[in-house]
Amino acid sequence: xxxxxxxxxxxxxxxxxWCETQLAPRIPAFEHGSELPFELMKKMAKTFGLDAMVxxxxxxxxxKLKAAEAGGxxxxxxxxxxxxxLGGDTMMTHVVVKELSRVSPGFAMGWGVSxxxxxxxxLAKGTADQVERWGLPLTTCKQIGSWCLTEPGAGSDAFGSMxxxxxxxGDGYVLRGSKxxxxxxxxxDIFVVYAKIDRGEPPAEQSVATFIVLRDDPGFTVGPPxxxxxxxxxxxxEIFFDDVKLGVERLLGGREKGKAGRxxxxxxxxxxxxxxxxxxxxxIERCYDASVAYVRDRRQxxxxxxxxxxxxxxxxxxxxxxxxxxxxVFRLAWMQQSKTQDPAYxxxxxxxxxxxxxxxxxxxxxIHGGYGYMExxxxxxxxxxxxxxxxxxxTTDINLLSAARALIGPDGGA
Amino acid sequence: MKILVxxxxxxxxxxxxxxKDGAIDLTGANWVVNPFxxxxxxxxxxxxxNGEAGARVAGAEIVVVTIxxxxxxxxxxxxxxxxxxxxxxxxxxxxxxDAGVVVxxxxxxxxxxxxxxxxxxxxxxxxxxxxxxxxxxGKLGWAQATFAASVELAADQKSVLVGREVDAGVEYKRIGxxxxxxxxxxxxxxxxxxxxxxxxxxxxxxxxxYASLKGIMAAKKKPMDVKKLSDYGVTTTPVTREVGIxxxxxxxxxxxxxxxxxxVKKLADEAKAI
Numbered sequence: 001x002x003x004x005x006x007x008x009x010x011x012x013x014x015x016x017x018w019c020e021t022q023l024a025p026r027i028p029a030f031e032h033g034s035e036l037p038f039e040l041m042k043k044m045a046k047t048f049g050l051d052a053m054v055x056x057x058x059x060x061x062x063x064k065l066k067a068a069e070a071g072g073x074x075x076x077x078x079x080x081x082x083x084x085x086l087g088g089d090t091m092m093t094h095v096v097v098k099e100l101s102r103v104s105p106g107f108a109m110g111w112g113v114s115x116x117x118x119x120x121x122x123l124a125k126g127t128a129d130q131v132e133r134w135g136l137p138l139t140t141c142k143q144i145g146s147w148c149l150t151e152p153g154a155g156s157d158a159f160g161s162m163x164x165x166x167x168x169x170g171d172g173y174v175l176r177g178s179k180x181x182x183x184x185x186x187x188x189d190i191f192v193v194y195a196k197i198d199r200g201e202p203p204a205e206q207s208v209a210t211f212i213v214l215r216d217d218p219g220f221t222v223g224p225p226x227x228x229x230x231x232x233x234x235x236x237x238e239i240f241f242d243d244v245k246l247g248v249e250r251l252l253g254g255r256e257k258g259k260a261g262r263x264x265x266x267x268x269x270x271x272x273x274x275x276x277x278x279x280x281x282x283x284i285e286r287c288y289d290a291s292v293a294y295v296r297d298r299r300q301x302x303x304x305x306x307x308x309x310x311x312x313x314x315x316x317x318x319x320x321x322x323x324x325x326x327x328x329v330f331r332l333a334w335m336q337q338s339k340t341q342d343p344a345y346x347x348x349x350x351x352x353x354x355x356x357x358x359x360x361x362x363x364x365x366x367i368h369g370g371y372g373y374m375e376x377x378x379x380x381x382x383x384x385x386x387x388x389x390x391x392x393x394x395t396t397d398i399n400l401l402s403a404a405r406a407l408i409g410p411d412g413g414a
Numbered sequence: 415m416k417i418l419v420x421x422x423x424x425x426x427x428x429x430x431x432x433x434k435d436g437a438i439d440l441t442g443a444n445w446v447v448n449p450f451x452x453x454x455x456x457x458x459x460x461x462x463x464n465g466e467a468g469a470r471v472a473g474a475e476i477v478v479v480t481i482x483x484x485x486x487x488x489x490x491x492x493x494x495x496x497x498x499x500x501x502x503x504x505x506x507x508x509x510x511x512d513a514g515v516v517v518x519x520x521x522x523x524x525x526x527x528x529x530x531x532x533x534x535x536x537x538x539x540x541x542x543x544x545x546x547x548x549x550x551x552g553k554l555g556w557a558q559a560t561f562a563a564s565v566e567l568a569a570d571q572k573s574v575l576v577g578r579e580v581d582a583g584v585e586y587k588r589i590g591x592x593x594x595x596x597x598x599x600x601x602x603x604x605x606x607x608x609x610x611x612x613x614x615x616x617x618x619x620x621x622x623x624y625a626s627l628k629g630i631m632a633a634k635k636k637p638m639d640v641k642k643l644s645d646y647g648v649t650t651t652p653v654t655r656e657v658g659i660x661x662x663x664x665x666x667x668x669x670x671x672x673x674x675x676x677x678v679k680k681l682a683d684e685a686k687a688i
Contacts, residue, residue: 010492010630018624047619049626092627 002330008092015099018047024103024378030233031381033225037104037233038144038187041111045141054115055140058123058131065128091333094278098329101282103378105385106234108282109392112275113183114138118145118192121268125210127254134190134212146188147272148179148239149265156398158194159208159262164241165198166209173197173251175211175219175244181392185237186225189215193241194265197256208261210252219244230384270343272393273350274332280357280389281325283382287364288318290379294368305367314363321356328353348403351396354389361386415571416475417458418529419498420520421451423482423489424540433661447489450535453602456622457595458533459497460607461567466616471609475499477527481506481519487638494633495625501638504646512652513545515643520546521553522646529592530571536561536596547596557589563600566608577606 004012022040029035045051093116100108119138126135137143154161164177175195182191191213196206213220223238248254257264292315295306305311328349335342361383365372372379390396425431425443432439447455455478462474478493479502480486490501504519524532537544551558559565563584564577576595578585589595600606604617625633671677681687 006488006491007630007634010495010625010633011627013492014624014630021621047624047626049628052626053628053631 001334002327004091004095008089008095011092012095012099014048015096016102018044019099019103022047023100023107027104027233027378027381030104030106033232033235036187036235037107037110038184041107041114041144042141044111045115050115051140051142055136058136058139061123062128062132062136065131069128090336091330094281094329094333097275097278098282098285101279102286104233105279105283105382105388106231108279109231109388110144110184110234111141113147114145114188115141116275117147117268117272118188118190120271121147121192121210121264122190122212122252124267125253125264129249130212130252130254138190143189144184144187145190145192146182146184146239147268148182148191148193150179150181152178152180152238156395159265160204162194162196162203162208164193164195165206166195166211166246167198169245172245172247173211175213175241175246178238178240180238181226181236182239183234183236185222185239186235191215191220191239192252197261207256207258208265209256210261210264211246212250212252213241213244213246217244217246229387230381231388232384269394270346273346273399274336276350276389276393277325277328277332277353280353280386281322281329283357283386284318284322284325284360287360287379287382288315288322290377291315291318291364291367311367314367318360318363321360325353325356344403344406347394347399347406350393351390351399351403354386354396357386357389358383415462415471415473415531415567416477416527416529417462417531417533418524418527419451419454419458419476419478419493419533420516420546421455421478421480421489421493421535422448422538422540423480423486424448424538427539431661433659437656437659445485445489447492448535448538448540450537450539450597450599452493452535452622453597453599454533454535454595455493455496455498457562457565457597457601457607458531459623460612460618461531461565461609463497463609463612465612465618470497471611477502477529479504479520479523481511481516481643483507490638491633492625494636494638495629496623497629498636500636502641503638504641504643506643510643510652512654513543513549514653515648515650516546517549517553518648518650519643519646520550522648524550524554526646531574531591531593531595532556533595533597536598547594551594554592554594556593558594558596559587559589560596561598562595563598564603564606564608565595565597565601567610569610 026035026040030037097108097112100111115138119135122130122135123139138145149158151161151163153163164175164179166173166175175193177195179193193211193213194208195211196203197209198206215222219242221240221242223240225235225237228236295311295315296304298305306315332346332349335345361379364379365383368377368379371377375381394402423445425440426446427449429444458476462476463470476498477500478490478498480490481504483505487503490503494501502523532550534547536547547560548558559574559576559578561578562576563579566575568574571591573588573590574593574595575586575588578587579598579600602621604620608614671680678688
């Protein structure tokens with residue numbers, strides 16, 4: 001169970017070759033902001049035939065939804081299994097994310113947010129019409145998507161402190177507020193936005209709903225790309241809603257769900273967290289590969305530095321982290337495939353893998369000495385990028401608290 | 415039209431060769447399809463499709479064949495994943511093979527399969543022998559065009575016009591089908607392969623294509639025959655034998671000389687270069 005099958009290995013080889021020849025040469029331009037990564041993302045999807053493969057599945061989903069809607073019912077059953085995987089093979093998806101993350105965790109994240117989070121949310125919760133108009137172009141990577149929850153004043157307390165509101169206006173809504181740290185913001189065509197439905201009740205009682213906002217909607221603006229410590233090859237920005245008028249066709253799922261609106265978001269959050277360990281896997285694997293090669297080759301004091309115990313301990317530490325994170329990803333893939341719900345594991349493993357990635361990248365720099373600190377080797381970049389994994393998709397602290405709360409359970413009273 | 419592409423697995427040429435006890439150490443070697451054979455598969459795919467529409471020409475078939483041990487099935491499957499239709503693996507240990515044995519087997523496979531074209535890499539990057547294509551053409555009595563840098567399939571599919579890079583420029587040769595083609599690296603340039611189906615304006619990406627995810631999934635279901643050399647009545651044994659393996663001697667360190675007369679003297683006396 002801890003080995004990749006031949007097909008997945010083949011995918012791994014293909015994607016690695018593509019990353020080395022097509023992605024790696026563009027990283028300096030992406031890092032320094034002189035070029036945006038979105039055209040290459042679309043090209044990648046075409047090269048590997050993701051558009052054709054996922055497109056066929058999504059069209060089936062649309063037909064099923066249309067049939068259900070014609071019969072006056074909704075189809076919720078297969079939604080969870082559709083979001084965030086290629087051809088229903090979760091391990092293959094993780095391997096693609098891992099391979100991209102060896103070279104550019106930011107590219108992996110941007111692609112994952114667009115296809116998996118934004119595209120996945122519409123695919124899982126949208127009406128037939130919404131899936132056709134916006135879910136299909138996102139999941140086939142013909143267009144780029146953003147997934148918008150965080151606000152300037154609402155991070156860990158995403159729902160409680162949410163200030164973006166959708167005021168009911170006739171048959172539609174008027175969106176007001178702003179979101180921040182929005183991955184793909186500078187280039188996205190389609191934004192999946194969470195907002196509170198405002199009918200005049202106090203904010204704590206307002207339900208949360210999901211809206212689809214398009215880049216050229218009047219009143220919608222996107223800020224310039226942020227300057228960040230890492231993940232610079234994934235452009236991020238603020239977005240602003242100044243009385244953006246939306247028809248009911250932009251309300252995801254076509255109807256308000258009251259309290260259930262928040263649980264929709266939580267499904268996406270769990271998906272987001274399950275995606276992080278694969279990114280950590282890529283970072284750690286690259287650090288491990290580069291470090292082992294370096295300590296075999298680099299000579300000081302008349303012998304290779306791999307013969308020094310202080311260096312050997314670091315290699316063993318990298319190896320342990322590599323295998324543990326890999327095992328975690330295998331377990332997450334199995335959980336997704338077997339539809340096993342275990343929020344404590346999803347949260348705790350995301351926190352652990354993120355920390356391991358930061359530690360591994362810093363260790364790899366230490367092994368490489370001054371060379372590791374130079375941009376050219378691409379390892380200092382991985383260290384800067386890895387830090388984001390401890391902050392995004394919930395901070396490590398919040399992830400651990402969520403895990404503990406899931407384990408301890410609610411207080412049932414005396 | 416039917417094209418047969420023989421492929422060979424080779425140790426990853428990007429990795430350093432290790433020599434142990436007078437032999438190449440292949441433990442833990444990473445095997446890949448010989449790069450020139452990958453170009454041969456790509457050439458076959460480009461000849462038999464509309465590249466712009468991404469659709470195979472009706473009735474066209476590409477068969478890949480390898481002679482090698484069970485592990486070599488992986489290399490066949492990667493060719494199937496990029497679009498070949500069917501594979502044949504003739505079971506044999508690498509040690510039991512040389513160009514003569516391979517050609518004897520291919521002659522029989524070609525007699526059974528009756529392809530219109532056989533496309534091979536110009537040589538395998540492990541032994542660099544550069545023999546199989548030429549010997550095969552000789553044994554079959556077929557026309558051959560070697561080191562192809564470009565190829566154009568005639569509209570009637572009865573011949574191919576092959577561009578070969580020679581010292582004086584590019585030589586064009588037209589050979590009739592059935593024929594043997596061996597390909598050089600420039601065959602995978604954006605406009606090197608023309609088939610009168612793909613629009614002339616269409617530019618392929620440089621290099622052989624990546625398998626699509628769908629292609630990789632489909633490869634598992636494509637037919638792969640496993641045969642033995644004896645199934646083809648091959649009794650030939652290798653006529654070449656390995657005498658010894660050694661790595662080239664390490665280069666001596668350079669010297670900095672004081673002036674030109676010293677340099678000339680050293681070139682004449684020590685390097686014997688002048």
